[in-house]
Amino acid sequence: MSENRLYIETYGCQMNFSDSEIVASIMTSEGYSLVNDPHQANLILINTCSIRGKAEERVWKRLKELKSAKKLNPELKIGVIGCMAERLADKLLSDEQVVDLVAGPDAYRFLPKMVAESFHGAQAANIQLSLEETYADIEPVRLDPSGVSAFISIMRGCENFCAYCVVPFTRGKERSRHPQTILHEAENLFQKGYREITLLGQNVNSYHFKDDRLDMDFSDLLIEVAKINPSLRVRFTTSHPKDLSNKLISAISSYPNICKSIHLAVQSGSDVILKRMNRKYTRSWFLDRILTIRKMIPEVTISTDIITGFCGETEEDHRQTLSLMEEVRFDSAFMFRYSERPGTIAAKKFSDDVPSEIKAKRLQEIIELQHKHSLYSNRQDVGKTFEVLVEGFSKRSRSMLSGRNSQNKMIVFKPKKSSIGQYTRVKITGCTQATLIGEELENTTQ
Ligand code: SF4
Incomplete structure (x- = not known):
């Protein structure tokens, strides 16, 4: 040893x-x-x-x-x-x-x-923060043993200063990695057998690399990664609504291997709260983005993050969040109750004044509504056939395999021919609120 x-x-x-x-x-x-x-x-x-x-x-x-x-x-x-x-x-x-x-x-x-x-x-x-460090030259050692999906960090830091968030203080200013180092890393992973790459950043769609020779935004980078090979799926997280441009939506719709799922954190449906959170968009602007996404990418799924009980949130603000959820019908969501983090703008400027039991009650209402929407979304897929990248065994049974479709939905099925790391086609026969259940039709080895 x-x-x-x-x-x-x-x-x-x-x-x-x-x-x-x-x-x-x-x-x-x-x-x-x-x-x-x-x-x-x-x-x-x-x-x-x-x-x-x-x-x-x-x-x-x-x-x-x-x-x-x-x-x-x-x-x-x-x-x-x-x-x-x-x-x-x-x-x-x-x-x-x-x-x-x-x-x-x-x-x-x-x-x-x-x-x-x-x-x-x-x-x-x-604990010195840097204006330049991106670790661009370091080839990460992959700790996830599956060998199918990998994450590539393309930028560091964030300077959006959302009022509730500690990241701009702990991770410093936004820095984008040189695109060549990202493409090199993605190509290497593909050669090693990886079939899915997720481009990562705290605010990934504000990626922008510029030097004397290159000027590349996030859409350009996404397309370059997608071009490595049609069998390489590309995802990204986390995107900020204010940086979701039509150019980016068009890139997602144009390349079959750029996955048709977008995570767009709305946080609240109330303009008053969005402003206090310093999110830099309004409810109507967010809804307009959703309309554009769905028009340009009809098969897309949209997920979100919601924080309930932020400083000063009234019952009317909460109703606005529920009504926005009804309007959008997110396919899935991460939902949290607000908890004050020391050092944030909110901790310095606002009072964490929504009582704990009210936060709990509002969160419960949000979760119940989202479960209804997630189930509705999954039921629409029963009877459809999807290409699935097999990622591993189902958590519940080793006789079942699991993987995701382009829309980032988890699909569990009994294997006929496929194995981990391959693409296969699965017909959906049933669902829960969280998972699609299906039957494998044929196997396409990639
Ligand atoms: S919530 Fe996201 S975008 Fe906002 S400051 Fe934190 S890391 Fe940046």
Whole structure:
């Protein structure tokens, strides 16, 4: 067994999982081997998220557990990296007496040096944010064993300053990666057998790379990735409604392998709340985008994020959210109750004044309505046939396979000929609110 054994634990969003793959690459090129069991590691890096209070709570709880692990194994070093490290470096290093190093999202290149310092008994911290760092030259080590779908981080940071969000403070200014490095990474993944790539960014559709020779926006990049091979599916997340241009919608509709699903976070249906959230669009502008998307891409599915109980939200604001949901009929949604995050604009300027039980009641109404819409959307697909990229076994049974269609709907079916990593055609015979159930028709090997 190698002397230096690293275990990486990741919390929070997909951006964080993608960052863990960059960290794995940096550390393995310095001689670390990755282990799947924390008990075998002499270095544990916890990649943290500050977006929701719950993710932070889980990290504090985990650090308590690791305190006992350290007592049993004094050689063990613990590092906290990512957004929480950026926000709470001092507290992490002092309070728990368990953390040996903290590194913010722009300091991963310094990790080997910091880890070496910690093995010499010093605590190490680097939470410097950068205006340039994109880790463009680092080929991530893929931690998801499926070998079918991969994420490529195309930009870092965000400067939208939505009032409830901590990201602009923990991840700094927006920086777009050089397109050639992205295309190179996507081509490599395709050669290795991957058949689906998701382009990732906190605000992915504001991607813009410009130098003396190149001027590329997100639609241009998306098309270039799609051109790598028609058998390579391309997705992207997360897009901001204000940056969803007609040019981008047209790119999605023109290339069959650019997936026909768009995630567009609306957050609220009330103009008053959207303004207080600093979302930079109105309800009618959002609805107009939805009309345009559906006109240009009739087979598209649209998903969203909704936050209920934001500062000052009245019953009328809440009704506006429900009525927007009725108007759009999202195919799926991530729904949350607002929880104040320290350091955000909302924490500084507004009072978190919607009582907890009202937030819970509103969230329940939103969830119930969305479940109705998701079920309606899935029922429309019964009887249709879709091309499915097989991703793995169904969570419930290893005799069933699961994969997604272009519309990002999960489909479970009994395999006849297909296997993981292949495309196949599945006829939908039934559904739940969350899943389509089908029968495999034929197998198309890609
Ligand atoms: S777009 Fe808004 S919610 Fe998304 S990361 Fe940026 S500030 Fe946060």
